[in-house]
Amino acid sequence: ETYAVFISLGIVSLVVAVASCYQLHCVEHFNQRYQAFLLSTPNLPQTLNSNMIVNNVIPFDPIPLEKVYVNLRSVERSVDLLTSTLIKRQSPAQLLHWTLKALSLTDLTTLSGDDTRANVERLCFRAAYPFPERLAEPKDYGQVHTAAVCVYPSRVGDAYKALGALKRLDQIQIAAVATGFPSGQYPLHSRLAEITYAIEQGATEIDIVVDRSLVLNGKWNQLYEEIVKMREACGDKAHLKTILGIGECGTMVNVYKASMVAMMAGSDFIKTSTGKEAVNATLPVGLVMIRAIQEFYRLTGKKIGLKPAGGVRTVKDAVAWMIMIKETLGEQWLTPELFRFGASGLLDDVEKQYYSLSKQLRK
Numbered sequence: 001e002t003y004a005v006f007i008s009l010g011i012v013s014l015v016v017a018v019a020s021c022y023q024l025h026c027v028e029h030f031n032q033r034y035q036a037f038l039l040s041t042p043n044l045p046q047t048l049n050s051n052m053i054v055n056n057v058i059p060f061d062p063i064p065l066e067k068v069y070v071n072l073r074s075v076e077r078s079v080d081l082l083t084s085t086l087i088k089r090q091s092p093a094q095l096l097h098w099t100l101k102a103l104s105l106t107d108l109t110t111l112s113g114d115d116t117r118a119n120v121e122r123l124c125f126r127a128a129y130p131f132p133e134r135l136a137e138p139k140d141y142g143q144v145h146t147a148a149v150c151v152y153p154s155r156v157g158d159a160y161k162a163l164g165a166l167k168r169l170d171q172i173q174i175a176a177v178a179t180g181f182p183s184g185q186y187p188l189h190s191r192l193a194e195i196t197y198a199i200e201q202g203a204t205e206i207d208i209v210v211d212r213s214l215v216l217n218g219k220w221n222q223l224y225e226e227i228v229k230m231r232e233a234c235g236d237k238a239h240l241k242t243i244l245g246i247g248e249c250g251t252m253v254n255v256y257k258a259s260m261v262a263m264m265a266g267s268d269f270i271k272t273s274t275g276k277e278a279v280n281a282t283l284p285v286g287l288v289m290i291r292a293i294q295e296f297y298r299l300t301g302k303k304i305g306l307k308p309a310g311g312v313r314t315v316k317d318a319v320a321w322m323i324m325i326k327e328t329l330g331e332q333w334l335t336p337e338l339f340r341f342g343a344s345g346l347l348d349d350v351e352k353q354y355y356s357l358s359k360q361l362r363k
Helices: 019-040 074-087 092-104 119-126 154-163 188-202 212-216 220-233 253-262 283-300 314-327 346-360
Strands: 005-009 009-017 045-049 068-070 104-110 147-149 174-179 207-210 241-245 269-271 306-307 340-345
Touching: 005 092, 005 104, 009 346, 019 092, 068 253, 074 283, 092 104, 092 314, 092 346, 104 119, 119 147, 119 154, 119 346, 154 174, 174 212, 174 241, 174 253, 188 207, 188 220, 207 220, 212 220, 212 241, 220 241, 220 253, 253 269, 253 283, 269 283, 283 306, 314 346, 340 346
Parallel strands: 005 068, 104 147, 104 340, 147 174, 174 207, 207 241, 241 269, 269 306
Antiparallel strands: 005 009
16 A cells, blocks of 8 residues: 655646555545544634634644655646746736735745844834835725734834834734744754744744754654644744745655645644745745645645745746646635745835836726
8 A cells, every 4th residue: 555646737646556445545544533633632722813723733644745756847847837828818907916915915024134123113114004105096005014024033022012003913913933043953942932932022923944954854753743842832822834944855755745744733834935045935846835735635624824935026926926826726825814925025026016007007
């Protein structure tokens, strides 16, 4: 009996020795373990508030990690088929829609060594008012904003005060990178302490980084256990986004497996990169992560979010990602609860395209 996942031509296929009977056995086996776990742990956090769903931890199961194959050339062809033609067909009105959608899905980020309180205050104001009043359409000014701001734990307090002064704490989330960002090469106790500190300062989302050495050495159970502890540290006070650092995972197969482990361990989002690696968010790696999300959804019925970060600098880049999400996971995933961009420079091009497209449509 074998369990193989092929990612080829945009289709995830289950290849089994006993055909569909074994596939049903695998799903039934996974669901039985999942339901038994939920019954045995009734106090796991379910929601942050009435609008947010928190992913539960489920038991580690190695079966979805067995015999995984990724045909990279087929993945690249699939990405091209999914995005290139559709992007060219967009009208100015559609592009304006996508531009504002990209803005609403952005975690506006500053992660520089010279970040100051003033930098964070400017970031928060721009997140709340991305277009100057004199240039924005009246219907858009003060109404459109980013999904979140993302800062270091030491700057969360500054972001909390700034968004509070702007009366936007209920609209714009505060995300903090943590757990030894960007390397993840710190003792576990200090990584967990960072999570606790960030939440105490006002963070509502925690972007953790995995220890890539666990991925490279195939220590999936240990990776799972570490992320579970990070999920527990977040409790019911913060969403958990798990950064895989795909440029340092070695292979696409490792990216797929790390995605599955992160979701089992309670991640609300899986995120491509820290933005500090040599290779960050690419569409092919995004498609591999999407296939993992689809498979996890098939097995558990749970929707997990995706966050590409690093390399998404233009509206054209963002549109390609959003079209790929729409064509694979469906439009229901194109909400801040299930899809985000991690970006510091994207907003510059959003502003430029917004003015240009609005002007075209007024003619």
